[in-house]
Amino acid sequence: MTQPIVETRGLEMRFALPTHFLSREKPVLHALNGVDVSIQPGESFCVVGESGCGKTTLGRAIMGLLAPSAGEILFRDQRIDTMDERMRKPIRAEMQMVFQNPYASLNPRRNVFDTLAEPIRHLLPDTPAAEVREQVESVLAATGCDPSWQRRLPHEFSGGQRQRIAIARALVTNPAFIVADEPISALDVSIQAQILNLLTDLQADRGLTYLFITHDLSVVEHFGSRVAVMYLGQVMELAETQAIFAQPKHPYTRLLLEAIPKLEGGSFDKPRTPGELPDPVNLPVGCPFAPRCPLADARCRAERPKLRTLANGTQAACHHTE
Secondary structure, X not given: OOOOOEEEEEEEEEEEOOOOOOOOOOOEEEEEEEEEEEEOOOOEEEEEOOOOXXXXXXXXXXXXXXXXXXXXXXXXXXXXXXXXXXXXXXXXXXXXXXOOOOOOOOOOOOOHHHHHHHHHHHHOOOXXXXXXXXXXXXXXXXXXXXXXXXXXXXXXXXHHHHHHHHHHHHHOOOOOEEXXXXXXXXXXXXXXXXXXXXXXXXXXXXXXXXXXXXXXXXHHHHHOOEEEEEEOOEEEEEEEHHHHHHOOOOHHHHHHHHOOOOOOOOHHHOOOOOOOOOOOOOOOOOOOOHHHOOOOOHHHHHOOOOXXXXXXXXXXXXXXXX
């Protein structure tokens, strides 16, 4: 296996919550709990899980938008989470992000040209003006945007058009790595396939590496090369996409797959797994999925399982995987 382009080691993220005036305790929300992922160059590494599992927090921490509480983040074998903004600035040109909401991610007062030119001017300030314009026009063409859009404002575009512009903005500095945080969830179903096909074509043309965050496993099946299934800030299972769908090893992964709507023999007719997501402020002592797991026993409730590699190469954090 080649050297990872992005790697996290024991990544933790904790957020202090407001304290009640009658309480002496300072509540802490545990968003990430020792996340280890290794993303290879050129792959589409997908992160899936329910809302609140920490997948967006993981993406934002890798991008430097959040400072981790513990652990390490490496880009091309260079630790970046300890860098100040001046040191990290050249690396930011190689790491870009596409946000979930195309209606909120574009500045309503900036036209398309200024929106796309801004990352070059900020991250690559020595770039000549003519080259800036050339690069803007190049990424507009690559993402299927009309050149005449350059002087228009975001409110003049549809959601799908705005997301194409947002993708163009992420590409304008010629990055190697892109975090795509649920980039199609706010779009009409008819547009989602177009954006996914665009991302696939751009990856083939430019050799991009994606960290693709989503809650939709049906998208992952057609887009991802490997999948990390997260629950309560922890990776429950990590495997090749084909292995996840053919032989899921973790009970939580099987629960997610069973929840995918089907036309025949629908999953909605199956009994639901009882229980609610545990409180991320007061984490369970043992496995975080134990309160909802049909296989949970005394060991599961007392000892947190570690992510370990199984015979087929899948990694799973479960005492009952074998």
